[in-house]
Amino acid sequence: MLSNLLFIAALIAASAFFSVAEMALAASRRMKLRQLADEGDGRAEQVLAVQEQPGHYFTVVQIGINTVAILGGIVGEGALTPHFAAMLGYLVAPELAQTLGFGLSFASITSLFIVLADLVPKRLSMNEPERMAVAVIGPMQWLVALFKPLAWVFSVLTEGLIRVMGLPAARDNSITHADILALAEAGNQAGVVADAEQQVIENVFELDTRTVESAMTTRERVVFFSINDDDTLIRNRIADDPHSTYLVCESEIDQVVGYVDATDLFQRVLRDEPIALRAEGLVKKVLIVPDRLTLSEVLMQFREKHEDFAVIVNEYSLVVGVITLNDVMSTVMGSLVTSYDEEQIVRREDGSFLADGITPITEVQRALELDILPHAGQYDTLAGFLMVMLRRIPKRTDQVLWAGWRFEVVDVDSHRVDQVMIARVPPAPLAEAG
Template sequence: MSLLTASMFIFFLIALSALVSSSELALASSRKIKLQVMAKEGDVRALDVLKMQEHPGSFITVVQVALNAVAILAGAIGESAISPYLQQLFGHEALASIVSFAIVTSVFVLFADLMPKRLAMSNSEPIAVKVVRPMIFLIFILKPIIWVFDGAANLIFKGLGISTVRQDDMTSEDIYAVMDAGAEAGVLKQQEHHLIENIFEMQERTVTSVMNPREHIVYFDSHASTTEVVEVMIRQPHNKFLVCTDDDLEQIIGYVESRSFLASVLEKQEVCITDKSLLKPALFIPDTLSLFEVLETFKSTGADFAVIVNEYALVVGVITLKDVMSIVMGELVTLEDQLIVQRTDNSWLIDGMTPIEDVVRALGIVNLPHSQNYETISGFMMFMLRKIPKKTDTIEHANYRFEILATNNLKINQLLVTKFDDVV
C-alpha cells in the first residue's frame, strides 16, 4: 500500500474515531433537563438522546467495538505504510517500527480522542443531538455484535446483582449545587439565590421556629370589658387577639381583629368581644408541621392566623401568614427589630429567641451539634452548658465564642458571638 493510500485510510479512520469518541462523551454527559427543554422547543432529536441515555448498553457496545476496531486497523495500516520509509531513514527495523507506532498513536490521541472529547465536553447537548442519528444507524448495522456483547454484560451484571439503570433523579442537594453555581456565575442575582434557598428551607423548618411563643401571646377573657380590650389593643402592636374562657389559654373560643373591634367601638361605643360578627373561629395546627405545610394549610383554609398546639393539647404559640412569608423573603425585607445584628466582620449581637437556622446561615457554620434537640440559640446554649444559662456564661464551638450578655429571669435576651480570629 502506497503512503498516499495509507494516509487517506488513516485520515478516514481518524474521522470515524473522532465521531465515535465525541459521541460517547456528548451522549453520556448531556444534561437531562437541558435535553427536555430542547425537546419542548421542537428538536425531536433530543428525545432520541434521552431514550438512548435510559438504555445505554447498545450505545456503549457500539462505541467500544468501533474504537477498538479502528485503533487496531489504523495501527496495522500505519505501521506497514510508514515503517519502510523510516527504516530507510534510520537503517534499523525495530527503531522504525517504534517510531511509526509513536507517530500513529500520537496522531490518534490528539485528533481522534483528545480534541473531539474536549469539544464534546464543552458542547455536550448540541453535539449529542447531531450525532445521535448516526449512532442509531451504527447500532442498527452492528445489531448482532451488540446482542452478543451486551447480552453477556447484562448476564454478568445480573449475576453480580449490580443495577445498570441510569438514575437521573434530582435531589435537593443537586438543586442547591446548581443554584450556588448559578450565583457564582452571575446567572442568579444574590437576592434571587437567597429567595430560592429560603423556599426550599421551608420544607425543613418547623412551625415552632418562627412562631410567636406562648409567653408573648396577648389574649382576652371572654368577659373582658370594652374599655379593657381597647386599652390593650392600643398598647399592643398585634392585629389579632385570642379570646378565651375563664382566662385560660387552653380554652380558646376564637379570635378578634383589632381593626374590626375598634371600628365597632367607634360606631356603637359598647361592644361585646364575643359578638358573632367580631369573633372568628381559630385555626389549630400541630407543632410538628413544616412551614411549607403551614403555608398549604393557610391556602386551603383561607386563613392567615393559626394557634399552635403540642402533643399534650397545650398552646405553645401562634403564627401568621406574615411570619411564614418573612422566612421566604429573608434578607430581601428590612425588619424593624432585627434578631441578628452584625457589629464587625467577626462579631454579631443575637437575640436569644433567634431560630437556630438563621444563626447557622448568618455565621456560616456548617452545622451545630445535636440540632434536633433545640430550635433557638437559647436552646443551643442551654444544651451545650447543660444548665440554666446566666449572664457571662460562654461556650466555644466551630471557631466561634458564644457569650451571654443579658438575661431576664431564666430567659436569654441577648448573646455576643465572636470569631476566634477576633478574640484577643
Template sequence: MSLLTASVFLLLLLALSAFVSGAEIAIAAARKIKLQIIAKEGEVRALDVLHMQENPGGFITVVQVVLNAVAISAGAIGESAISPYFQLVVKNEAVSSVISFVLITSLFSLLADLMPRRLAMSNAEAFAVRLVRPMMALTFIFKPVIWVFDGAANMLFKFFGISTIRQDDITPEDIYAVMDAGAEAGVLKKQEHHLIENIFEMQERTVTSVMNPREHIVYFDTKMSTEQIVETMIEQPHNKFLVCHDDDLEHIIGYVESRSFLALVLNKQEVSLTDKSLIKPALFVPDTLSLFEVLEMFKSTGADFAVIVNEYGLVVGVITLRDVMSIVMGELVTLEEQPIVQRTDNSWLIDGMTPIEDVVRALDIVNLPRNQNYETISGFMMYMLRKIPKKTDSIEYANYRFEIIATDNLKITQMLVTRLDETG
C-alpha cells in the same frame, strides 16, 4: 502498502475515531432537562438522544467495538507502513517500531480522543443532537455484534444483580448545586438565590422555629372590661388577639380582630367578648408541621393566623401568614428590629430567640452539633453549656465565640458572636 495509502487509511480511521469519541461524550453528558426543552422547541433529534440515553447498551457496545477496532487497525497500519521509513533513519527495527507506535498513539490520543471529547463536553446537547442520527446508523450496521455483546453483558449484570437503569431523579441537593453555580456565574442575583433557597427550606423548618412563643402571646379573658381591652390594644398593637375562658390559654374560644372591636367601640355600641358574632374560630395546628404544610393549610382554610399546640394539648405559640412569608422573603422583608445585626466584619449581635437556621446561614457555619435538639440560638447555648445559661457564659465552636450579654430571668435576650480566626 505505500505511505500515501497508509496515510489515507489512517486519516479515515482518525476521523471515525474522533466522531465516535465525540458522540460518546456528547450523548452521555447531554442533560435530560435541556434535551426535553430542545425537543419541545421542535428538534425531534433531541428525542432520539433521550431514547439512546434510556437504552445505552447498544450505543456503548458500538463505541467500544469501533474504538477498539480502530486502535488495532491503526496500530497494524502504522507498524507495516510507517515503521520501515523510521528504520532507514535509526537503523534499528525495534527502535523504529517503538517510534512508530508512540507517534500513532500520540496522534490518535490527541486528535481522535482528547480534542473531540473536550469539544463535545463544551456544548454536549448541541453536539448530541447533531451526532445522534449518524450514531444510530452505525448502531444499525453493527446490530448483530451488539446483539451478541449486549446480550452477554445483560446476562452477567442480571446474574450479579446489578441494575443498569439510568437514574435521572432530581434531588433537592441537585437543585441547590445548580442554584449555587448560577449564583457564582452571576445568572442568579443574591436575593433571588436566597429566595429560592428559603422556599426549599420551608419543607424542613417546623412552625416552632418562627412562632411567637407562648410567653409573648397577648390574649384576653372573656371577663375583661372594654376599657382594659382597648388599653391593651393600644399598648400592644396586633391585628388579632386570642380570647380565653378563665384567663387560661388552654381554654381558647377563638380570636377577636382589633379593627372590628375598636370599630364597635368608636360607634359606642355594646361590646362583649362573649358575643359569638365578634369572636371568630381559631385554627389549631400541631407543632410538628413544617412551614410549607402550614402555608398550605392557610391557603385551604383562608386563615392567616393559627395557634400551635404540642402533643400534650398545650398551647406553645401562635403563627401568622406574615411570619411564614418573612422566612420565604428573607432579606427582602424589612422587619422593625432585625434579630441578627452585624456590628463589624467579625462580630454579630443576635437575639436569643433567633431560629438556629438563620444563625447558621448568617455565620456561614456548615453545621451545629445535634441541631435536632434545639430550634433557637438560646437552645444551642443551653445544649452546649449543659445548664441554665447566665450572663457572661460563653462557648467556642467552629472558630466562633458565643457569649451571652443579656438575660431576662432564665431567658437569653441577646448574644455576641465573634469570629476567632480573624481576631487573633
C-alpha cells in the same frame, strides 16, 4: 503514502465521531434536553429515549472505537514506518533506522489519535453536550440498527457481569433536593443566581425540617384580648400594638376562644360602633396545631383550612406561640423581605455576631458556616442550643464553646435568653521552646 494518510485521517474522524457520541450522551442534562424537545427538536427526544436505555448505544460506540484504534495501528505502522526509516537511513545504520522509524511512526499515530480523536472531541462534548448529542444521534441510531445483533450479544454479556457484581444495571435519573441545591450553588458561583435567590431556594427545602417553633411569635410576645375586655381597653391595645390578627382568650392565654381580624375591628371603629368581642360573628374559630409540626405541614394546613393564622400548643395543651402565613413566607424569602431592624442575627464590624435567643438554629449555622451542631434535632433555636449544651436555663455570662466559636449569653429576660454574643475563639498561643 497519500492514500494511507487519507485513510488514517478517515480513521481519526471516525474515532472522533464515536468519542463525541459517547461523551455527549453521558454529559447531556435531561432538563436541557427536555427543554429542547418541548421546543420541537425531535432529535432531543431521541437522545432522551437513548438515555433511558443506553445499552446498545454504548456497545456500538465501544465496537467503533476499538475497531478504529486497531485499524489505525495496523495502517499507521505500514504507512509511516518506511518513510521515517528512509529519512533516518541517511543518519544511522539501516537496522537502527528501521527501529527508530517504527518508534516515530507509533508515536506520531498515537499522538494524532489522542489529540484529534479523543481529547478535542471529548472537550467539545463536555462544553456543549446537548448540542453535540443531538448532532450525532441520527447516524448513531443507524449504526445501532446495523450492528444490533452484535450489540445484543455484547450487551447481554455486560449486563450479566454487572448483575454478578451486584451493581445497578439501569441509570438512576431521579433528582433529589440535594441535586437542586448543588445546581443553585453552582449557579451562584457562576454569577447566574444571586445570593438572595440561592438563599430562597435553600429556605424552601428547609420547610420540611424546620418546626413551627422556629418561625412563630413566642408566647410572651403574643398580644391577645380577653373575651370580656371593654371597648376602651381594646382600642388602646390596638393603638399600642397594631397587628393584623389578635388572639381572643377567656381570661388567660391558655384558654383560647378564637381570633379576631383587625379589619373587622376597624370597620366598627369607622362606623362609631362599640367593640364587644362577644358580638356575633366577630370572633372566629382559630386553627390550633401542635408544636412539633414542620413549616411545610403547617403550610399545608393553612391551605386545607383556608386560614392564615394558627395557635401553637405543646403536648400539655399550653399555648407556646402563634404563627401566620406571613411568618412562613418570611422564612422562605429571608433577607428579600426582612428589614435590617428585624434581623435576628447581625454581624458586627469585628467579625462577631449579636443574635436573638429565638434565632432559628439553621440561620446560626448559615451565618457561622457550620455544617453540624451537637445534639441536632433536640432544639430549633439558639436559646434551645444553649439549654441543651448547658443542661440548665442559661444565665448572663454563661458560655458555650463549639467549633472555634464562643456563644456568650449577654442578656436574659425572665429566664428567656434575649441576646447572645458569638465570637471567634482566638487560637491558644504555642508554648515557647526552651
